Amino acid sequence: MSTNNIHGFIYEKDANDIAVVTMNMDGSVNAMNAQYRKAMSETVDKLYSEVSLRGVVFTSAKTTFFAGGDLKEMLSVRAGEEEQQFQQIQLIKHDLRRLEQMKVPVVAAINGAALGGGFEICLACNHRIMLNHPKVVIGFPEVTLGLLPGAGGVVRSVHMLGMEKSLPHLLEGLSLGPKAAIEAGYVDTLVDDADGLIEAAKTWIKSHSDDWQQPWDKKHHTIPGGDIWHPKIISMLAIAPAALFKKTRGLLPAPERILSLVGDTLAVDFDTALRIEARALAYLITTPQAKNIITSMFIQMNAIRRDASRPKNIGPNVVQKLGILGAGMMGQGIAYAAAIAGIDVVLKDVTKSAAEKGKQYTQKMLDKGISKGQLTAQQKDDILQKIKPSDSYQDLIGCDLIIEAVFEDLALKTKVIAQAQEVVGEKVIFATNTSTLPITQIASSVLLPERIIGIHFFSPVDKMPLIEIICGERSSEQTLAIAFDFVKQIKKTPIVVNDSLGFFTSRVFGTFMDEGARLLMDGLDPVLIESLAKQVGMPVGPLAVQDEVSQELSKKAAATHREMGVFCSLGDNSANVKVSERLIKEYSRGGRYHGGGYYNYAEDGSKAIWPKLYSLYHKPEVEISYQDIKDRILFRQVIESLKCLQEGVLRSVADGNIGSLLGIGAPKWTGGYIQFVNTYGLDNFIKRCDELVSLYGERFVAPKIVVEKAAQHQYFD
Template sequence: MTDFIYEKDADGIVTVTMDMQGQSANTMNERYVPGMDQVLAKLRAEPDLKGVVFASAKKTFFAGGDLKLILAIQKSDAETFHYIEENKRPYRDLEQLGVPVVAAINGAALGGGYELCLACNHRVIADVPGAVVGLPEVTLGLLPGAGGVVRLTKLLGLEKALPHLTEGKPVKPQAALKAGMVDAVVPAIDDLIPAAKAWIKANPETHTQPWDQKGFRYPGGDVLHPKVRQMIVGSSAFLYSKTRGLLPAPAKILDIAVNSMRIDYDAALRMESRGLCALVMTPECKAAITTFFFGMQAIKSGAVRPQGDRWKAANAAILGAGMMGSGIAWAHANAGLPSVLKDTEMDKAEKGKSYTAMLADKAIKRGRMDDAKKERLLSQITPATDDAAFAGTDIIIEAVFEDIALKEKVIPETFKQLGPNGIYGSNTSTLPISILAKACPDPTRFIGLHFFSPVDKMKVVEIIMGEQTSEETLRKAYDYVQQIGYMPIVVNDSRGFFTSRVFGTFMDEGISLMVDGLSPVAVERAGWLAGMPVGPLAVHDEVSLVLSQKVGKTHKALDERLGVDSGFGKHNVASKAVCDAMIEQGRGGRHYGGGFYEYAADGSKTLWSGLAQFAKGNAEIPMEDAIDRLLYRQAIETLRCLNENVLRSEVEANLGGIFAIGFPAHTGGAIQYIRGIGIDAFAARAKDLADKYGERFALPDSAYDILRNKEALAA
């Protein structure tokens, strides 16, 4: 029992300390069930056993299922069902041990870890940083399959259990105590074992779970209770409004939780296993585990970060106190990074600082901040109009207007204030970094740092490597982005980089659908059904048609200046034709009073009736085609970026698409979306769309080879 430390004291209480060898956390690995069986056999053989305490030697209590094993499951068959049943069997054996069992929770007890706690008679947790309980399986396209759905429903009742089951949020100690998810809280880890043993001594006969006792009643009422029946109906509608029917796990959890109240306990546990067996093979599950667990882990652990010592900026300067500069100043202040916010006039710089005050006031109103923290945030921002105010700074973020001539003037003037080991970042969304770098005295220390609006909500930064940007500068930029709590996505230089290129295809395809004859209402509906946060017409209004037009003109002028044809946005012909015409009619977007939508004074909006003039066709476009057109355009452009080496990894392609562009999260990102459909099946459907709707969907078969080759290497 190398993974379990077994200790019996003089009072007959055994402490089982979980310590999975060769890994940083306790998980349900291939040694888990045999190890638990050995522990249970030894406990049953103990003379005068009075009780059992489960503890952990790791920083966390128990992390739950081994996701590598789950991801490797290829069939939803009898073997998979048996695997799931075997993993949960020890918990049922534990419930029937005949002595009090206590979970001593020293850190995170999530998923299978908290399910172990639920199988215990008593749960005590230390009120320390990192200690949480919860069932986050739903966020990975799964359900709690080791008894979590059935036991939590019995412990809390359906109404209180459902949010924890269908949302999967971790719960801190005091909140968990209030919710009934744990039974006691102690101030320190050293207090856990003594508290657990004291409870066992005080409750020697408390070893039968409430649901195993005769006359058990569900808290809040059983499934026939009028209030519960009403809540079941409402929950189903609420879940659909949240998931749009795109996520199978929440609906499956609701179904099992409700039906577990109607049948025998052991039968309910088997039903739960069947539900998990069905979910492990869904594309949504594979996508969530691949992207949101292993992908996020790769970003956080630095797997895609250049090697070298960690770097930390001690101070910063932001040039331009407009919307972007003000947002970046907030991000810096929130991370405790002192920053100078410079503009041409002090009133503008002060106004930029006031943005942080406004956000702080909102947080105070919601009870998420106090006045003292607001003052600390504001003290981190120094408005200025003179470059000397940030002499010797570690990082300068140029966030002036998206005009190449202006940037080429500002960059050399302000670079001289950079510290000897500092780096210079340009916040640009489409302008080539390699061209801007020509204005920089040291292009090796120049890099693109593309923040997204609004900065306080969009926690991702696209880092753009110029042709001469050094790996040291990239490493420092990567560390800076993580220092302020944002997700870094690294790309190589190109027109529009990655995010702007792909986002432009989404907006353009929405307009293309409208031009082809699909009603604007149906266009927006297709975006909703596809899983996009906002419809393509609505989001274009927010970005503004004027900005889209300016970007096009900027790149046309850049092409003329360089004597090249970059081909930037060459497929976005619908956007150019319609946007130019709408701007001529005074409709530049929401900021300009109206665009695709009319905006009322009360905040409501309706689609503009004049959009009918742009319908050139009268095609009967199936909704399936409309949805695919919106998603395939983005996925194909993402694949182009990967194929052209603009994107450096699938991980960054997937996470960048979801968090920066809003590509539907249930797909796991654009490249995972292709893999989920199947590379050959996706290519065939893309060809079908190209034949029906145009060459923008066409890709040579060789473009897919990068995915096939990676697949072959993985195999």
């Protein structure tokens, strides 16, 4: 057997004249970077130079088959460099095209995750054999990063599966396990034994010396389901843009380009479609949307997952037994999240029946999982046994961590923590699930403030991926490390912030609801306010959000803050609080679950703006440009995020971006509220803030931190 190392591609040719190319590039994963481009080009040249060759197998020496494109490299590409990028993509595609048109069969032996560019390599092989293991997945996540599969992924998918079957994989960024990959038609064979993967590939090569060409390179090939002229395809293409716009609101160019490219692929020959695909990716790489999403959801998210916000030099911690004080909506959600992660839970409430009711939530969620085939009855029983309902503090003895999840009342929170501390002793870490109350103030009223920290869950706990950890002034590094490890243990994403009224997420989210109330008080049609908020990319409008939060809660929180003598940046001048207090006092409109607020709610779940709002606030003569309305909604939140960074509430830019995306619902295209400023341009941002100040008030003054960064020609990173 002859062996060569071609820039990290291990090239071995056996006695049967089958070449095995094992990708083992520098770094922890194989990626489509400069090293890859050189390695693949020279490898294909060598394959073509072979005098006797029976077939080729591509596999990986790493646990991941191939990680895809080099996103850091893509971030360096600027607007105006599209042509250079196009030429580089074309070179990559040229090598893959040569690979699939060899005079011998080429097989992908997929031994690990093959996503994005990695899966495009697989599709350029004539046959795909996949290890049957849960960690081995294939797919195209590019759209989730503002990109598209540009090394042939879109074109080959359409020619392999047809438009109807390929679109969901391309537009939704789905990852497929072995069984799903076979069912989709992307993979041909599964192998259960990793050691037998290469041999299975060689066996296939030996038995397919006459029938191995790609479908699109055979005569009389037709695209499954029909081409551009098929009546069904014509109908699908007619309605697809509207359906897509309903999802993206025109804010994300990648899905639109993918849909357009699919249409082009149906209309032109294979190689022309490949060139169009390369042009499309070259364009998307330079868009601010892609740069924003890649920066936050890849670079910064990976930093957070690698524990960038966790204290160093403190060993890992595992919570074996968790105590929860309060079995209401939040407490029961936390109990469910912990139990499915394998943690024993004591769910304590004032009465045993209240605690039992809280446990029923987990049973309900597990029953849903059984109905969907996601778990068995035995698994359900095992998880339920993890939760012990209780009305006694004595049952909390032995807990590694205790989370307080009672109502948002300072006196009540300090009371239950103090009572629990008396029983469990001094070594237990306590966390409060408050969404706004300062951790330092809670800790000052109980023993051992260094062992008190905030762990802010979002509702509904089972669906929301983010948890905001809040350090009080005296929270110790050890306490933070335990809280951080617990959040990861229950498979949530942690951000770490410093203490402040409202912390980061609630404080910024409050400006969203407040600006909605200000726009209403300015006289704008409430339907217009909601519509333009969604056009910015917010999941729902500020008035609908306030109804969900409830005017009653806003009123009570404001009253609590006045009693405590603490205020967020809104001070006691919150338009949202003023409107809420008026609606409650004069019309008993306390929110969705209090009979209605800004909206009326029907039994069928539908809602409509409460008509009385028009006589109370609407002024038809008021005219504000749509762009001003959208900027007011967006800039309020961005400015507040920058203030949190400036004041040290945010410990990092990454925490701010990930927190705003996963916790607040910041529009995905922004990449998070701080990243948005980078691609908007700091000078442009300051100029726009000045314009908004002149029209609408001092709340739009650009924070000092932006002015300083702009003066130094720096960005937020």
